[in-house]
Amino acid sequence: MSNNDNPQPTGELTIQTIAMPADTNANGDIFGGWLVSQMDLAAGITAKHRTPGRVVTVAIDSIIFHKPVNVGDIVGCYSKLVTTGRTSMTIDISVWTVTAITHVQQLVAQGRFIYVAIDESGRPRPVAPI
Ligand SMILES: CC(C)(COP(=O)(O)OP(=O)(O)OC[C@H]1O[C@@H](n2cnc3c(N)ncnc32)[C@H](O)[C@@H]1OP(=O)(O)O)[C@@H](O)C(=O)NCCC(=O)NCCS
Numbered sequence: 001m002s003n004n005d006n007p008q009p010t011g012e013l014t015i016q017t018i019a020m021p022a023d024t025n026a027n028g029d030i031f032g033g034w035l036v037s038q039m040d041l042a043a044g045i046t047a048k049h050r051t052p053g054r055v056v057t058v059a060i061d062s063i064i065f066h067k068p069v070n071v072g073d074i075v076g077c078y079s080k081l082v083t084t085g086r087t088s089m090t091i092d093i094s095v096w097t098v099t100a101i102t103h104v105q106q107l108v109a110q111g112r113f114i115y116v117a118i119d120e121s122g123r124p125r126p127v128a129p130i
Helices: 032-050
Strands: 012-018 055-065 074-084 088-098 105-117
Touching: 012 032, 032 055, 032 074, 032 088, 032 105, 055 088
Parallel strands: none
Antiparallel strands: 012 074, 055 105, 074 088, 088 105
């Protein structure tokens, strides 16, 4: 069996939680906005680890939802700092679930978040380069 038959998460497990009934949409699946907020939190944690102090999301470059998430699934956000600019950090987040019933692990979403380090006045401040 090749690795492609059993893909595994890469990056650092930054947030792990369980999808709850309160997080569902009208279809009964988990609401995409809830998942985006988990991804944004994970990217924010990675940005703060890189550059302690205030950081903000300036852009979400892309998000892809590959599969629906169901109530009871274990949701893990894996983070990878891709690059830094003068004041910005680009962070890739992939979301993997372990399904409640079958315990299958699968990639459900991916996104790229840009964070900016800011000072007390909300102005961009330098980050250390990779
Ligand atoms: C983030 C913020 C401080 C940046 O201020 P700004 O005046 O645009 O600052 P700059 O033009 O100097 O850009 C700062 C960095 O952000 C990057 N940036 C700005 N807009 C961007 C965009 N749309 N996409 C990607 N990167 C962007 C710049 O390239 C720059 O990166 P670098 O220093 O590494 O080269 C300001 O836009 C802001 O406060 N936005 C609101 C953030 C927020 O509230 N987020 C939460 C939303 S709920």
